[in-house]
Amino acid sequence: MTSSPPRIASGRYPAGRQAFPHRDLTGIGQLERHEILYLLDEAEQWVELNRRPNKHHDALAGLTIINAFFENSTRTLLSFEIAGKRLGADVVNMHAAQSSVKKGETLIDTAITLNAMNADAIVIRHGSSGATQLIASKVDCPVLNAGDGQHEHPTQALLDALALREALSDRGEPSEDFTGLTVVICGDIMHSRVARSNLLCLQALGASVRLCAPPPLMPPGVEAIGAQVFHDFDAALAGADVVMMLRLQNERMSGQFIPSEREYHHLYGLTKKRLDAAAPEALVMHPGPMNRGVEIDSDVADLVDRSLITRQVEMGVAIRMTCLDVLTRSARGVEGWAL
Amino acid sequence: MKQNVPLTITGGRLVLADGVRDGAVRLVDGRIASLGDIAPEDGDEIVEAKGRLVAPGLVDYGVFAVDKPAFHFGGITRAALMPDQSPPLDLPSRVAYIAKSGKPDFWVHPLAAATRGLEGTQLAEIGLMREAGARGIATGRRWIADTGAMLRLLQYAAMLDLTVVAHAEDGALAGDAVATAGEMATRLGLPSAPAEAEALALARDIALAEMAGARVHFRQVTTRAGLDLVRAAKARGLRITAGVTPAHFMLSDLATAEFRSFMRLSPPLRIEDDRQAVIAAIADGTIDVIASGHDPRGPEQKRLPFADAAPGMAGAETLLAMVLTLVRDGTIDMARAFDLVATTPARLLDVEAGALVAGYEADIALIDPEKPWIIDSGKMAATAGNTPFDRQPTQGRVTALFKGGMRIGG
Numbered sequence: 001m002t003s004s005p006p007r008i009a010s011g012r013y014p015a016g017r018q019a020f021p022h023r024d025l026t027g028i029g030q031l032e033r034h035e036i037l038y039l040l041d042e043a044e045q046w047v048e049l050n051r052r053p054n055k056h057h058d059a060l061a062g063l064t065i066i067n068a069f070f071e072n073s074t075r076t077l078l079s080f081e082i083a084g085k086r087l088g089a090d091v092v093n094m095h096a097a098q099s100s101v102k103k104g105e106t107l108i109d110t111a112i113t114l115n116a117m118n119a120d121a122i123v124i125r126h127g128s129s130g131a132t133q134l135i136a137s138k139v140d141c142p143v144l145n146a147g148d149g150q151h152e153h154p155t156q157a158l159l160d161a162l163a164l165r166e167a168l169s170d171r172g173e174p175s176e177d178f179t180g181l182t183v184v185i186c187g188d189i190m191h192s193r194v195a196r197s198n199l200l201c202l203q204a205l206g207a208s209v210r211l212c213a214p215p216p217l218m219p220p221g222v223e224a225i226g227a228q229v230f231h232d233f234d235a236a237l238a239g240a241d242v243v244m245m246l247r248l249q250n251e252r253m254s255g256q257f258i259p260s261e262r263e264y265h266h267l268y269g270l271t272k273k274r275l276d277a278a279a280p281e282a283l284v285m286h287p288g289p290m291n292r293g294v295e296i297d298s299d300v301a302d303l304v305d306r307s308l309i310t311r312q313v314e315m316g317v318a319i320r321m322t323c324l325d326v327l328t329r330s331a332r333g334v335e336g337w338a339l
Numbered sequence: 340m341k342q343n344v345p346l347t348i349t350g351g352r353l354v355l356a357d358g359v360r361d362g363a364v365r366l367v368d369g370r371i372a373s374l375g376d377i378a379p380e381d382g383d384e385i386v387e388a389k390g391r392l393v394a395p396g397l398v399d400y401g402v403f404a405v406d407k408p409a410f411h412f413g414g415i416t417r418a419a420l421m422p423d424q425s426p427p428l429d430l431p432s433r434v435a436y437i438a439k440s441g442k443p444d445f446w447v448h449p450l451a452a453a454t455r456g457l458e459g460t461q462l463a464e465i466g467l468m469r470e471a472g473a474r475g476i477a478t479g480r481r482w483i484a485d486t487g488a489m490l491r492l493l494q495y496a497a498m499l500d501l502t503v504v505a506h507a508e509d510g511a512l513a514g515d516a517v518a519t520a521g522e523m524a525t526r527l528g529l530p531s532a533p534a535e536a537e538a539l540a541l542a543r544d545i546a547l548a549e550m551a552g553a554r555v556h557f558r559q560v561t562t563r564a565g566l567d568l569v570r571a572a573k574a575r576g577l578r579i580t581a582g583v584t585p586a587h588f589m590l591s592d593l594a595t596a597e598f599r600s601f602m603r604l605s606p607p608l609r610i611e612d613d614r615q616a617v618i619a620a621i622a623d624g625t626i627d628v629i630a631s632g633h634d635p636r637g638p639e640q641k642r643l644p645f646a647d648a649a650p651g652m653a654g655a656e657t658l659l660a661m662v663l664t665l666v667r668d669g670t671i672d673m674a675r676a677f678d679l680v681a682t683t684p685a686r687l688l689d690v691e692a693g694a695l696v697a698g699y700e701a702d703i704a705l706i707d708p709e710k711p712w713i714i715d716s717g718k719m720a721a722t723a724g725n726t727p728f729d730r731q732p733t734q735g736r737v738t739a740l741f742k743g744g745m746r747i748g749g
Contacts, residue, residue: 029526106639106642106643107643107644107647108642108643126644128643128644128645128646128647129527129528129529129598129644129645129646130527130529130598130644130645130646131644133597133598134598134642134643134644148528148644149528149529149644149646150528150529150530151527151528151529152528193528196525196526196528219524219525220520220521220522220524220525220531220533221520221521221522221523221524221525222522222525224521224522225522225525225526
């Protein structure tokens, strides 16, 4: 199994153009529909590989990938690390807590330092929106956004799309994209990069997206991006095909944004009873980590065949393998991938 | 350094209060002696204007740094310095020191800090600072949240007949925002505050100004709702004036799309509708002053993610060219342009400058209003090149500058 050549001039990809003509992955906002679909298609081979007893591939053998995480993360960091290692790369994790960032070095100096170490790809998580783009402008290798402030978390949206596509296919409703599907995203939309990336990704793939949150947690102007805005969760759920719940950050629960956890659960918690208002057999998603009993009840999170939560984690590794593979093709000299 | 030899600038187009007219201007002992259809006298030094504009030197009402090369490049001969210095201008000694800092070829008019340490609570020694040379009072980069403190400040200012330069942004609503709430801020995931934070602050401060009978100048009014409040206050006869910087009539929040930290300003860039409202308010006289807001910030403060970068722009060099775009677009005429950047600021500072009037200080700029050039952040005279107009082609350059009758740069 080697990297498949770019499928230029097929029906799906515009003739004469590269399937994925970007050096960096900074956000879903930079991608065309066909580019998203290309990544999802490419990921399928890695889903298959990841289910085998021998999960090793050497596509990225000899490459150095630096995961530079300026913000705490367990799941995303682990997912990127496994993805890089399964492709045979040398993966180094840099945690901000133990780096010179704490000593006052600027982000750009850190970027220049990483660049001088000849990394072949840099994965960035940072607490400030736009930080990935800033670093990308200063280094010579591909940069992947693993979450920047409240801006974007593109690999999360891609893995959500892949999980959803696979689930629909398993159900006997295979479809290239999500045309005709209604997806509800409920929770702290305001502070969520996952919500932004998913809104853009799901819309690009044809889904209609409903956002649901109390007004202080709903970002202004999302209607202009094409979302339908709801404050009443039951109304948002009516007839929905997919319900994506977002984690409520502890620091938002102090009374500034919502009065209390129990009131939030009462108004916006996904319970089994509430889920019945959605379409029959509606699917449930959550990017994790979950606050069981706050935004989602355990009996919903653990619904066999309807909860995609563990499948999302599984798809995460495949999507990150795909992104690392595709973005390094130019440097690896894969035929047809000169940038 | 004083002007010893009388100097006559001949063959120019004089920018006067009521329009542009061909003529000459004679400078004696650092003052404008005569102007109009006059000839040089025996022994005068003569400067040929060769058809260039002969305009008053710009009076920049509200800057954050004394940055002479940038001011001179931009034709600015005087600036009102904001009290946000390190340390703040909240003591008479500091005001007295800074008032002399630019002389002889540049005059700094300090604005006294309204409150000690600019903390918005205890009144600073405004009366003593006035005697030390303060030409106004300013609340600084932030508004004064304590309504009682603001009222008492305005009462003092009214008694001393000093203009209070206020920042119109409700601090509690603005919080840590770096963008205006709306589609662009949401797409970028930037902390944002509603544009109404400006109107809320204006509504309160206009009411307080009326109670105290004070003169208040809102240094930057950038929203349609805010400008409507200023317009209504003026119609009621209140002594309210409003200013803006070129950023808010040249750019909207679309310019933040690439997270470029040179677009990080305070108040933040607004939506296009607000930009249009600013242009209309310049045209109809609601806006009285256009200033540079000159605030050079080096890479250590700007080469950061957008929300972490310091706000502010190096605006002194581009102020004139940006105002001239309003003339070329037909929004205002040339006489009004110089009213906005020189005459009204000088009047607010109560200095005899900012206009070509016999007896006034001989602060004169010769200007080629059509000269094309490209703004380049890497080649600026300012101490830092943080311009939001980087790489933009523009027109209008100062070709010679005189302060008190003395030519700057020989």
